[in-house]
Amino acid sequence: MGDVVNLLDHDLDGLSAYCEGLGEKRFRATQLFRWIHQKGAKDFASMTDLAKSLREKLAGRAEIRGLPVLTEQVSSDGTTKWLFDVGGGNAVETVFIPEDDRGTLCVSSQAGCAVGCRFCSTGHQGFSRNLSTGEILAQLWFAEHRLRERLQLPAGERAITNVVMMGMGEPLQNYSALIPALRVMLDDHGYGLSRRRVTVSTSGVVPMMDRLREDCPVALAVSLHAPTDALRDELVPLNRKYPLDELMAACKRYLQAAPRDFITFEYCMLEGVNDTEEHAQALLTLVHGRGEHRVPCKLNLIPFNPFPASGLQRSSRERVLRFAKVLQDAGLVTTIRKTRGDDIDAACGQLAGEVQDRTRVGERMKRLPVPIVPLGVK
Numbered sequence: 001m002g003d004v005v006n007l008l009d010h011d012l013d014g015l016s017a018y019c020e021g022l023g024e025k026r027f028r029a030t031q032l033f034r035w036i037h038q039k040g041a042k043d044f045a046s047m048t049d050l051a052k053s054l055r056e057k058l059a060g061r062a063e064i065r066g067l068p069v070l071t072e073q074v075s076s077d078g079t080t081k082w083l084f085d086v087g088g089g090n091a092v093e094t095v096f097i098p099e100d101d102r103g104t105l106c107v108s109s110q111a112g113c114a115v116g117c118r119f120c121s122t123g124h125q126g127f128s129r130n131l132s133t134g135e136i137l138a139q140l141w142f143a144e145h146r147l148r149e150r151l152q153l154p155a156g157e158r159a160i161t162n163v164v165m166m167g168m169g170e171p172l173q174n175y176s177a178l179i180p181a182l183r184v185m186l187d188d189h190g191y192g193l194s195r196r197r198v199t200v201s202t203s204g205v206v207p208m209m210d211r212l213r214e215d216c217p218v219a220l221a222v223s224l225h226a227p228t229d230a231l232r233d234e235l236v237p238l239n240r241k242y243p244l245d246e247l248m249a250a251c252k253r254y255l256q257a258a259p260r261d262f263i264t265f266e267y268c269m270l271e272g273v274n275d276t277e278e279h280a281q282a283l284l285t286l287v288h289g290r291g292e293h294r295v296p297c298k299l300n301l302i303p304f305n306p307f308p309a310s311g312l313q314r315s316s317r318e319r320v321l322r323f324a325k326v327l328q329d330a331g332l333v334t335t336i337r338k339t340r341g342d343d344i345d346a347a348c349g350q351l352a353g354e355v356q357d358r359t360r361v362g363e364r365m366k367r368l369p370v371p372i373v374p375l376g377v378k
C-alpha cells in the first residue's frame, strides 16, 4: 500500500477525484467532506451515515491529519494563540480574535517568510518551507472545532466567521497550496464563508495577484507601509522587484474581478520612519492621485509592536491620530487597528513561531540600520 493520504489536502473536487479512484460517487465525497469540515470528525468510524464499504476502503489508505498542538494561550481579551508543530523543528502560529459581531482566525501559510519585512518578527526569523494545503486547513479545522467546544456553541453555529491569511508567511509565494485551501473555506459543504470574509494579505507579489483574481478573487489586503519606492524598498524588500506603480496597477486590475470591493492597505506606523504628515500626504497622492491608478481602498493603520531585533519604535498615539486625520480629511476611509492579545504576543507582526531558517534572511536583517529616507527621494 502507498502513502497514507491526508484528506485535509483536498478541496471538494480533489476529494471527489480521490473517491472516484476508489470507485465511489461524488455525493459520497461530499458526505465525507462535510463530516471532516462541518462536523470536525477525526476518524472514519465516527462517520455513522457514511457507507460502511467506503469507511473500510478509507481505513489504512487515508487519514484526517491535524497538526500537533504545542501550546494554546488565551489572552485576557479572549484572543487565543496556538502554536502548531509542523515538523523539522518548525512551528507556526494561528490566532483567533473574537469581537462582538465576528470571530476572525489569522492563519499562517509558511514556516517563516522569505520576504524579510523590517518591522515583522516572522521576517526576522527567516524562511524554512511552504505549508501544504492540509497544514493550512488544519489550523482552521482545529480552531473551529476547538472553539465550538470551548465556547459551547449551539449545533450549527460557527465560531469563526472570517479568515485572514495574515499569519506567518507570504501566502502568494505558496500559491498552489493556498488555492485549494481557500476553496474549502468558501465551499458551502466546507466552512461556507463568503468571498468577502476571507482575506489574503500580500506584500505585493504582482503576478500572483493577477492569478488570484482569476482563480479565487477573495478580499485582498496589501502590506503597503510606505508611500514612496525609496522607503518601501527599505521596509518591504519585495518592492525592489515590484515597485509601487506596478503594485497599484495590479490592485486596480484585481478589483476588475470584484468591482464592488476595495483593497485594504495595511500601514504599520513606525516612529520617525513613515509616520509624518508629509508621509500621509504622499500616501494620498499614491492611492488617489496617480491618474489612472486611483484605487478604491481603505487604509488600516497598525501600531507597530516593537521587538528588540527590529531597532524600530511604535509611533506615539498623537502621531497616529494626526496621520489618520490627514487621510480622513481627504475622504479616505481610515481605521486604526486595535491591539489585541498583547499579553500573549499575538498582536500583528508578533507571530514568530519556531523557524529553522534556510535562507539566512534573519542573519542579514540583524545588521540593518533604521531606515531614514527623505521624502523627496522617489
Ligand code: SF4
Pocket (backbone or CB within 6 Å): 113, 114, 115, 116, 117, 120, 121, 122, 123, 124, 167, 168, 169, 170, 202, 203, 223
Ligand atoms: S510582513 Fe508578511 S510578507 Fe513581510 S516578512 Fe512578515 S510575514 Fe513576510
